Amino acid sequence: MTGLTEEPTVLKLAAEAELPGPRGPGGPFGRRSAPEGPPPERERVTLRAKLLTYLVLAPVAILFVAPFVWLISASLQPIGTIFQNPPTWIPDDPTLSGYKGFLDVGHLTGAQEAQGHGDWRWFVNSAFVSVTITVLQTFFNALCAYTFAKRKFPGRNVIFVLFLGTMMVPGQVTLIPNYIIIQHIPFFGGNDWMGTGGHGWLDSYWGLIMPGVVSAFGIFLLRQYMVSIPDELLDAARIDGASEFRIFWSVILPLCTPALAANAIFTFQGAWEDFFWPLIILSSPDKITAPVGLALFVVQNKTSWNLLFAGSVIATLPMIVVFMIFQRHFIKGIAMTGIKG
């Protein structure tokens, strides 16, 4: 590869540092990962040093966790005790009214109704969009990565370098033109074949999902991983008469499970958290995703903080669940992706 821009250097650094990319948990989470901890030589830490360490670590940990404890506690309180000094950390009379109000089940007071309370649809929308983006992006990233890693065809390097070169472009630069492009997709949302007359993919799931179907960063990471798969395996499959897609599907994909899992988790996390893009292209209340809903909720309704806290807990749960379940699987992927940098 010649003529690479600066970004690949950053990526190489990421690989050297054994890292997935922005906002990804790294290796040190693997409780059972092999060479953890310093060597026996340094095993003896003096009591004083130990005490000092805890004296720093514990208060900081409390500062980090306290807001969450408050969040969960407040989500279980009636609105009255949230607005109280001193703050209530353990609710005397835990109630699910915040959750009920938020999820639109059970009885709502007139005030909640009037304020335009939260909606369970936000979470359904978020879940649908995030899962779709994750599945499609993992598949198409892998397909592109395999082709760039293992196939030799005219124009390969040019296309690959183009992909890499634009990784540097911040999302904000393409945000505005993409808004206009989305608005002018032909035949959708009342548009004619020239892409005029309607709103195109604006305010639709299409508009949310399609731009996220491939990611240059994901392709790059997967390609690095696939390069290490021996060509003999592919040749053997070819001799056995497997089609190119069959090779990809039954030989390459199973060998890449850890890297694919890492890619999927990042994508899911990013899609679930995504704020700016859904904020600008969505307008109808039944299509907005959880982060946008929550943010608009706080901008518009200054008082129903109990509903908001309940909604925040629900929005955070999937991320924590994903993180807990895939923790180890994911670390394996990162370690391997990193080594092949």
Added chain:
Amino acid sequence: MATVSAPVRRDIRETRVRRFFWRMWRERSAYLFIAPGVIVFSVFTLAALVFAFYLTFHRWSIIEPEKPYVGLTNYDDMLHDERFVQSVLNTVYFTGASVPLTMIIGLGLALLLNQPIRGRAIFRTAYYLPVVTPFVVSALLWKWLYNGQYGLFNYYLLQGHIIDEPLLWLSDKNLAMPSVVLMSVWSGVGFSMVVYLAGLQAIPAELYESATLDGAGTLRRIRYVTIPLLRPTTLFLLVIGIISSLQVFTQIFVMTSGGPVNKTTTMVYYMYLWAFKYYDMGYASTLAFALFAMLLVFTALQLRLFRGSEDV
């Protein structure tokens, strides 16, 4: 010679062209495989980039049918726009404060956690929790914590007699940006800690042993062994950190809406205002390109610095 070689050369060229197309035909499934990716990429990245550049030379309102060519007016306006200058300064302030803080605290925690002590896993998870939390949720939560009347910050600071009267945090024009920075540091420290931990575990133990034999104490070992060897990790975090904090938007949107008196209006928030509040896509694109230019300059500078010191 010339008469002989010309047809030969043409012959070679023809064969080459033919072979080229033949190879393209043979590898047609490869093109099919990358087609979906290439199409999406061409539309939403390449075409979008070109289109964004085109927009900067036009007055492009989404509500008006006329979209006249205005030459360099947008660029000229931008350079004379005081709010733009303010937004650049705010963004630099945010980046300059949050990135080093996040990295230093992350490194400190990583060094402490790299010792053989009990409960490491619990501490790591605690510090990492904010990273897993959706950013909007963190921002909302902190907006509440900063609340002037009911917020926990004011309550505990008053209780501890650290302050005498409640602070307004997000609506105080001197405190608003530091408040946003503090929240961002809280949500970013876990990531840099984990990255530093990975870096620390890659440092060979022999280096520490020989440093100890040479009579180096803990601090000197950190200063002369750990920190120099963590350089790639540090650079990675620096580049990623600067790139992402120059694009700060969510916290601003949720917590301050750019206020008070533009004190927290960052470049991306300002761009958002022009595009989706004043509907001037042309000027907003120009602002986006200013951000892009800044990103390029910063990244190039850092890589140059890094390479420069590496060569020595």
